[in-house]
Amino acid sequence: MSDDAAKTFVEVRGLAKTYGAIRALQGVDLTFRTGEVHGLVGANGAGKSTLVRLLAGLEQPDAGTIRISGAEAHIAGPAVAARLGLAFIHQELNLVETFTAAQNIMLGSHEGASLALRRVDGVHPRARQAARTVGIDFRLDRAVARLTVHQKWLVSIARALVHDCKLIAMDEPTASLDAQESARLLEVARDLAEQGVAVVFISHRLDEVLSLCDRVTAFRDGTVSAAVERPELTRDRLVGAIVGDQTSAPRSAGRIAGDDRPAVLQVRDLRRGRVLCGVTLDLREGELLGIAGLVGSGRTEFARAIFGADRIDSGSMLLSGRPYAPRSIADAIDHRIAFVSEERRAEALFLGLSVTSNLFVNTWRRHRLSFPPLISARRAERQATALAHDLGVVLRRGGVRQSVGGLSGGNQQKVIIGRWLQTEPVILLLDEPTRGVDIGARALIYQQIRDIARAGMSVLVISSEFEELLECDRVVVMNAGATVGELTGSSITVNDMLRLCYQ
Incomplete structure (x- = not known):
C-alpha cells in the first residue's frame, strides 16, 4: 500500500524502556498508518510487548516520543489511550463471562451504562452495527461464557469499534484458533484496514504475517532489526531479522545426556x-x-x-x-x-x-x-x-x-x-x-x-x-x-x- 493511500496515525521516535539492567526497548522508531495492516514479529522478549504496553499507557517510556495524528501525546494510562483512539486486544481476552455478547460490546461506553442494556434482550444499535462490521453471525444475547475463542475475539474487536478506535492492536489473535477460524479472523483484520483502521498484527505465525500484512517490523533485543515493505516480504528475510546471524552465548558446561540411560x-x-x-x-x-x-x-x-x-x-x-x-x-x-x-x-x-x-x-x-x-x-x-x-x-x-x-x-x-x-x-x-x-x-x-x-x-x-x-x-x-x-x-x-x- 502506498504512502498516499495510507496516512500516518501513530509515530514513535527514539522510544526506550529499561527494567533494571534489562533494556527492553532501545531507540525504537516506527509508524502505524491508517488503512494498513502492520505486522510485529520477534522472539520472546524481543520488545514487541513492551512497545504495546507503552502505547496502551500501561508503562511510561524512559525516553522518546509518541505522536498521534501529528501531535505529541502523553499516554498516562489506558483511559487516555482509549480517548486517543487506541485499542488493544490481548491474548487473555478481557471479557465479562456472565454478560452477553451485546453487553460486552457496549461495556465502557456511555450507552453501556444504561440499565436498559443490562436486560438480556437489550441490544444497542451501535452494538448491532459493530457486530455486522466484524461479521458476527451468532445471537448477541448469548452469554460470552458460551462462545468459542474465535467468537470472543470478534466480540472484543466489535467493542473496540464501538469506542471509535482508529488503531487496533491484536496480540497473537490466532494462537488458539483452528485453520478455518484463523482464516476468518484474518479476513476481519483486512476488512478493518480497508475501512480505514490501522491494524497492528502481532504473531509468531509467519505464514499469516506474510499473507496479511502490508508492512512488517521485526524486533531483536529491544531494537528494530528490520522494517520490510510488502514487495520485499519473504520468510527468509523475516527469520533472518528475528534470529540474526550473531553467535549465541556458549552453553554452560554440563552433562551431556547419553542414550545409554533408560x-x-x-x-x-x-x-x-x-x-x-x-x-x-x-x-x-x-x-x-x-x-x-x-x-x-x-x-x-x-x-x-x-x-x-x-x-x-x-x-x-x-x-x-x-x-x-x-x-x-x-x-x-x-x-x-x-x-x-x-x-x-x-x-x-x-x-x-x-x-x-x-x-x-x-x-x-x-x-x-x-x-x-x-x-x-x-x-x-x-x-x-x-x-x-x-x-x-x-x-x-x-x-x-x-x-x-x-x-x-x-x-x-x-x-x-x-x-x-x-x-x-x-x-x-x-x-x-x-x-x-x-x-x-x-x-x-x-x-x-x-x-x-x-x-x-x-x-x-x-x-x-x-x-x-x-x-x-x-x-x-x-x-x-x-x-x-x-x-x-x-x-x-x-x-x-x-x-x-x-x-
Missing part, C-alpha cells in the same frame, strides 16, 4: 484437539530436558497432559516401561509426577496460609502424632524451617509461620518446588520456573534444578527464556503443537532454537 517417560504421537498435534520425545533418567517453543506451540498443554490435567485424544505414553494414561491429577501424583505451574499465585500457592502449610500441603500425614491422630505443629514448623533453609528461602519476621503471600516471587517459587520434592517424584515438570523472578533468584533456582537432576530425578523444563535452556542436557523444540527438532551438545544455542521455532 527412558523414564516415552511419549509417542500425543494429540489433543488443536493444541497437541503429534508430540514425540523421551525423557531419560536423571536428565534435565528443556522444551523450547513460542506462544501457541503447545508446551504448557503438553505438560498438563503428562500431569493428568487434560485428557489426550490419541497417542501413547510409557512411564518406566509401563503404559501411562493418567485419569486425573491425583492419578498422576500417585504415579509420582510433580508439576510446577507457571501461574503459581493462581494455581499453586495458598497465599493466606503460612510457609509451613504451603510446604506440606501434599504431605501433612507425615507430621501426624501417633496418638491422638493430630498434626504436630511444632514438628512441622521445625522441619519446615530446616527445609526452607535447604531451599534458600529468605524468611522475614515470623519465620515459617508468616504468610507465603508476603514472600518475593523467587522465594514463593522455591516453596512450591520444595513442596513437590517432599512427594519424592520420579518426574518434575517445571513450566516457566523463573517467570516474575529477579536475576539473583533465577540463578539459585536453576542451581537447585541442576542439583535435583544430578541426584537422579528426571526434570522437564519449559521456558520462554531460551538462554535459560542452555543449562539443559537436551532441548526439544515444539512448533504448532508438534515436536519439530532436538538439540544436543554444542548445537544447543539460542539461534538454533529460534530457527526451529520458525521453520
Whole structure:
C-alpha cells in the first residue's frame, strides 16, 4: 500500500524502556498508518510487548516520543489511550463471562451504562452495527461464557469499534484458533484496514504475517532489526531479522545426556484437539530436558497432559516401561509426577496460609502424632524451617509461620518446588520456573534444578527464556503443537532454537 493511500496515525521516535539492567526497548522508531495492516514479529522478549504496553499507557517510556495524528501525546494510562483512539486486544481476552455478547460490546461506553442494556434482550444499535462490521453471525444475547475463542475475539474487536478506535492492536489473535477460524479472523483484520483502521498484527505465525500484512517490523533485543515493505516480504528475510546471524552465548558446561540411560517417560504421537498435534520425545533418567517453543506451540498443554490435567485424544505414553494414561491429577501424583505451574499465585500457592502449610500441603500425614491422630505443629514448623533453609528461602519476621503471600516471587517459587520434592517424584515438570523472578533468584533456582537432576530425578523444563535452556542436557523444540527438532551438545544455542521455532 502506498504512502498516499495510507496516512500516518501513530509515530514513535527514539522510544526506550529499561527494567533494571534489562533494556527492553532501545531507540525504537516506527509508524502505524491508517488503512494498513502492520505486522510485529520477534522472539520472546524481543520488545514487541513492551512497545504495546507503552502505547496502551500501561508503562511510561524512559525516553522518546509518541505522536498521534501529528501531535505529541502523553499516554498516562489506558483511559487516555482509549480517548486517543487506541485499542488493544490481548491474548487473555478481557471479557465479562456472565454478560452477553451485546453487553460486552457496549461495556465502557456511555450507552453501556444504561440499565436498559443490562436486560438480556437489550441490544444497542451501535452494538448491532459493530457486530455486522466484524461479521458476527451468532445471537448477541448469548452469554460470552458460551462462545468459542474465535467468537470472543470478534466480540472484543466489535467493542473496540464501538469506542471509535482508529488503531487496533491484536496480540497473537490466532494462537488458539483452528485453520478455518484463523482464516476468518484474518479476513476481519483486512476488512478493518480497508475501512480505514490501522491494524497492528502481532504473531509468531509467519505464514499469516506474510499473507496479511502490508508492512512488517521485526524486533531483536529491544531494537528494530528490520522494517520490510510488502514487495520485499519473504520468510527468509523475516527469520533472518528475528534470529540474526550473531553467535549465541556458549552453553554452560554440563552433562551431556547419553542414550545409554533408560527412558523414564516415552511419549509417542500425543494429540489433543488443536493444541497437541503429534508430540514425540523421551525423557531419560536423571536428565534435565528443556522444551523450547513460542506462544501457541503447545508446551504448557503438553505438560498438563503428562500431569493428568487434560485428557489426550490419541497417542501413547510409557512411564518406566509401563503404559501411562493418567485419569486425573491425583492419578498422576500417585504415579509420582510433580508439576510446577507457571501461574503459581493462581494455581499453586495458598497465599493466606503460612510457609509451613504451603510446604506440606501434599504431605501433612507425615507430621501426624501417633496418638491422638493430630498434626504436630511444632514438628512441622521445625522441619519446615530446616527445609526452607535447604531451599534458600529468605524468611522475614515470623519465620515459617508468616504468610507465603508476603514472600518475593523467587522465594514463593522455591516453596512450591520444595513442596513437590517432599512427594519424592520420579518426574518434575517445571513450566516457566523463573517467570516474575529477579536475576539473583533465577540463578539459585536453576542451581537447585541442576542439583535435583544430578541426584537422579528426571526434570522437564519449559521456558520462554531460551538462554535459560542452555543449562539443559537436551532441548526439544515444539512448533504448532508438534515436536519439530532436538538439540544436543554444542548445537544447543539460542539461534538454533529460534530457527526451529520458525521453520
